[in-house]
Amino acid sequence: MTKKYLLKFGGRALGKPVLADCVLKTKARINILKADAEGNMLVKIPKSSEEKVLRFLRDEGVDVTEQKNVVEYDRERCIDCGLCTSLCPTGAFSLDAESTLVYNEDKCVLCGLCIDACPRRALSKPKF
Amino acid sequence: MAKTYEEINQRIHRGDAVILTAEEMIEYVRKNGVKKAAKEIDVVTTGTFGAMCSSGAWLNFGHAEPPIKFQRVWLNDVEAYTGVAAVDAYIGAAQLSETEGFEYGGAHVIEDLIRGEEVELRATSYGTDCYPRKKIKTQVTLEDLNQAWLLNPRNSYQNYTAATNSSDKTIYTYMGKLLPNYGNVTYTTASQLSPLNNDPYFETIGIGTRIFLAGTHGYIIGEGTQFNTEVPRKNGVPVGAGATLSVRANLKEADPNFLKAATFTGYGVTLFVGLGVPIPILNEKIAERTAISDADIYTHILDYSVPSRSRPVVKTVNYADLRSGRVEINGEEVRTSSVAPLKKAREVAETLKKWIEEGQFEITRPLEAFKPAELRPMRHNVHYVGDVMEKAVIVEEDADIEEISQLLINKNVNHILISREGRLEGIVTSWDVAKAVASGKKRLRDFEVRGVITAKPTETLGIVAERMRKNGISALPVVDNHNKILGIITAENIARFIDIK
Incomplete structure (x- = not known):
């Protein structure tokens, strides 16, 4: 499984094209899942270049933490309506052939679009 | 060759009736044709499991000592209607809690009751010579009540519209959360499994029909509110919201698996209700209609960002399109999802099939047929x-x-x-x-x-x-x-x- 990392750009990592330099140097195919105006970015880094990329980013002053948190799913409350499937931008939720809801946590980027859409309140933000 | 209700019931009693769900019937007719299906198949079971706001329960709490005539009554802070005799009250599914707002409502009270949980009863009154008590607060369970009837004025829509949002803001509706710029499409029927789509002219469904309701035996007590037979049809089925059912069952027998409370953010509380109707295959015409499939049932995708009762049609699609998970709007692929779980609708149709196969459930001839009706808007002054x-x-x-x-x-x-x-x-x-x-x-x-x-x-x-x-x-x-x-x-x-x- 490819790991997800939360990058926080601040301090000396600001004002430089850090990620572009990183990609050019390591040639890693970094996938940006989510980015916000506060300087946070959620990325997926291929396993083969993970070590190089993390070292480069940390050297440039980027705060890097592995992102394990995903939307929490309560199977007991779920009624398999699948309403969340058209809201999830990454396809983390889908209905299988039996129309049972399947949650692929690996795809969740914690955007939270699904949480207030669930009529059974089966989805929630992870507790830190 | 025509069959009668009596002949089908005799077969059910002998244990040799052939029952299929509406989905199985599609396959059967495809392979064997309508003629054979009409001869061999006795009953087709349908099912739906949808958010049905027009639901609720009449409850009788028994008399207090000294007795009280409820003037206002709350169950877990959700107000129930009690403008009737002393200790009768109707808890409406969509009524909101006075303390928890959208996160708890009448539907949750009903769900808690059928789960066997205690519910707080709080009532106030003006006091009379015959009912001197002015207030009461106690805990009750479903078992403590004399009667508890699920009595839903409008359930089981025959088809319904689908929803999208053309505006640049997310909107929250009873059709779910709709993302901006046609970000998604939602729909809410069991389509090919839905009761009234399988008998679109009500040839076997009417007042008095015994049905599956909330996991127990229930009855159709009449046309539902907003019953509408004047919607243009395609392949026999209205394109958009058509007929509805008014139904009743004993809440004390209800199965919590088939009655689930829900909250639609920004809209309110509602109740998911499991409802299934058995359709006796009396003749070829009826057999043919129960074989209708998603590709033959159409609906309009409406723009719910337009705050009007006549929302513009964005596109007309069939349910095979909607179920595929994607439809095209203005050249872009838009993801679709259902508000109503298909899996639960199947569970309803399967359970009803099992009941009939095991001889626990007889089919009924309607006591009275539904009457045609059109849907009128509210009478009030509107200025444009x-x-x-x-x-x-x-x-x-x-x-x-x-x-x-x-x-x-x-x-x-x-x-x-x-x-x-x-x-x-x-x-x-x-x-x-x-x-x-x-x-x-x-x-x-x-x-x-x-x-x-x-x-x-x-x-x-x-x-x-x-x-x-x-x-x-x-x-x-x-x-x-x-x-x-x-x-x-x-x-x-x-x-x-x-x-x-």
Whole structure:
């Protein structure tokens, strides 16, 4: 499984094209899942270049933490309506052939679009 | 070869009746044809499991000592209707909690009751000679009640519309969360499994029909509210919301698996209800209709961002399209999802099939047929922009400030619309002109306002007044769907109109 990392750009990592330099140097195919105006970015880094990329980013002053948190799913409350499937931008939720809801946590980027859409309140933000 | 209700029931008792779900029937007819299906198949079971707000329960709590005549009553802070005899009350599924708002409501009270949980009963009264008590607070369970009837005025819509959102903001509706710019489409029927889609002319379904309701035996007690037989049909089934059912079951026998409370953010509380109707295959015509499949059932995708009871149709699609998870709107793929779980609808149809196969459930001939009806809108005064707007003062893009100033004075207006070949380009107000003069701007393009907020002639005055207030402006150009200028509506027009009324 490819790991997800939360990058926080601040301090000396600001004002430089850090990620572009990183990609050019390591040639890693970094996938940006989510980015916000506060300087946070959620990325997926291929396993083969993970070590190089993390070292480069940390050297440039980027705060890097592995992102394990995903939307929490309560199977007991779920009624398999699948309403969340058209809201999830990454396809983390889908209905299988039996129309049972399947949650692929690996795809969740914690955007939270699904949480207030669930009529059974089966989805929630992870507790830190 | 025709069959009778009695013959089918005899077979059910002997244990040799052949029962299929509506989905299995599609396959059967495809392989064996309608003639054979009509001969071999006795009953087709249908099922739906949808959010049905028009649901609730009549409860009788028994008398207190000394007795009280409820004037107002709450169950876990959710108010129930008690404008009837002393200790009867109707808890409506959509009623909101007075302390928890959207997160708890009548549907949750019903779910808690059937789960066997204690519910707080709180009631107040004015006190009478025969009912002296003025208040009471106690805990009750479903078992403590004398009667508890699930009694739903409108369930099991025969088809329904689908929803999308053309606006640039997320909207929250009873059709779920709709993302901006046609971000998704939601729909809410069991389509090919849905009871009234399988007997669209009510040849076997009517008042008195025994059904599956909330996991127990229930009955159809009449047409549902907003019953509508006048919707244009395709392959026999209305395109959009058609007929409905009014139903009853004993809540004490209900299965919590088939009755689930829910909250639609920004809308409110509702109850998911499992409902299934057995359709006796009396003849070939009935057999053929129960074999209808998703690809033959159509609905309109409506734009729910339009705050009107007549929302514009964005596209007409069939349920095979909707179930595929994607439909195309304006050349873009848009993801679809269902509000109503298909898996649970199947569970309803399967359970009903099992009951009949095991001889626990007889089919019934309706006591009375449904009567045709049309859906009327509410009788009240509605006023539209088109009735109140006035002629706009319009200039072309190349007008200069002198020309505009003269128009403002001569025509005695505060707003001038700017057009290019009759289409709206921008707007200037007397205030914009004053500012332009003060800062030495002469050319229109330097001070006109573009990206103007507009109104449509078919919008109601209330809606456009709210739009003016929200944006802090006093007039809106009125345009058609192609941005052609039709007029202007000002706060003054609206004020004068209200004054005349």
